[in-house]
Amino acid sequence: xxxxxxxxxxxxxxxxxxxxxxxxxxxxxxxxxxxxxxxxxxxxxxxxxxxxxxxxxxxxxxxxxxxxxxxxxxxxxxxxxxxxxxxxxxxxxxxxxxxxxxxxxxxxxxxxxxxxxxxxxxxxxxxxxxxxxxxxxxxxxxxxxxxxxxxxxxxxxx
Amino acid sequence: xxxxxxxxxxxxxxxxxxxxxxxxxxxxxxxxxxxxxxxxxxxxxxxxxxxxxxxxxxxxxxxxxxxxxxxxxxxxxxxxxxxxxxxxxxxxxxxxxxxxxxxxxxxxxxx
Numbered sequence: 001x002x003x004x005x006x007x008x009x010x011x012x013x014x015x016x017x018x019x020x021x022x023x024x025x026x027x028x029x030x031x032x033x034x035x036x037x038x039x040x041x042x043x044x045x046x047x048x049x050x051x052x053x054x055x056x057x058x059x060x061x062x063x064x065x066x067x068x069x070x071x072x073x074x075x076x077x078x079x080x081x082x083x084x085x086x087x088x089x090x091x092x093x094x095x096x097x098x099x100x101x102x103x104x105x106x107x108x109x110x111x112x113x114x115x116x117x118x119x120x121x122x123x124x125x126x127x128x129x130x131x132x133x134x135x136x137x138x139x140x141x142x143x144x145x146x147x148x149x150x151x152x153x154x155x156x157x158x
Numbered sequence: 159x160x161x162x163x164x165x166x167x168x169x170x171x172x173x174x175x176x177x178x179x180x181x182x183x184x185x186x187x188x189x190x191x192x193x194x195x196x197x198x199x200x201x202x203x204x205x206x207x208x209x210x211x212x213x214x215x216x217x218x219x220x221x222x223x224x225x226x227x228x229x230x231x232x233x234x235x236x237x238x239x240x241x242x243x244x245x246x247x248x249x250x251x252x253x254x255x256x257x258x259x260x261x262x263x264x265x266x267x268x269x
Contacts, residue, residue: 003228026206028225028232029185033202035228049203057210 006031007040010047017051026050052082163215165250171196172208173247176218176237183237184223185209209237217243 018027030050034043165173175191176183188209189200212218223234239247 006230024232025222025235026185026202028229028234029202031230031232032226032228033186046202049201050206051203053203053207057207 003035006034007043010040010044014047014051018054023050023054048082055082162249163217163246165217165246166208168204169208169212170247170250172205172212173217173239173243176239177244177247181236184234188237212243216240217246 014027014030027050030043030046033046171192172188175188175195179187179191185202185205189202189205192200192205209218209220213220217240218237219240220235220237223236225231225233
């Protein structure tokens, strides 16, 4: 008996993120169910959820980014993108509504940290921290004056 | 004495599905059992995520079985509840029964 071919794109996506032995059983179950007659949209939904859970658990268990396959920023973008596709598949949202949000998610995934850093550089002031224990002072950038608060132990020199 | 682990709603469903399925409790069978009981679609990824958490809590144990062509050459993983798992399910049931007892009948979302 010949088996129905697996959907190529989603299987490639699944292999990309869940090729390790720890995913063998869930991927095997997925193949088994698909060969029993489940549809392609069912398969896509399942793949996305397996990938999202796999990435989430993988990220939570391996805090050192250098050991992972992707560096930190593209990883966030991939997770956000997968979440976007997952939302589309699960809640049947129209592409026209979802695309701007997904673009925003990708931009934030890649440049979010840079945007926050730029805002901080623009709006912060240089303050000097007095370390009473070691009798030393050091300069840092601090954005608290903008927010109207003044932390204890800081002397403003700007 | 170690603290008794707690079960989320879905984890409890998975535990009960394993007990109901018996010897044949693997991912597909467990998700079918929950689907038939609740009447809503269950995602395999979420079932396996719950199973991983239950294994980490020591409430479920697993063993690998045969690989078949329709599974793409991947092995089946069978799950069974541990004695600790059974104890936690029983305690959860007792707590829920206690909470339920004495409640007035629920009608149209009102108490």
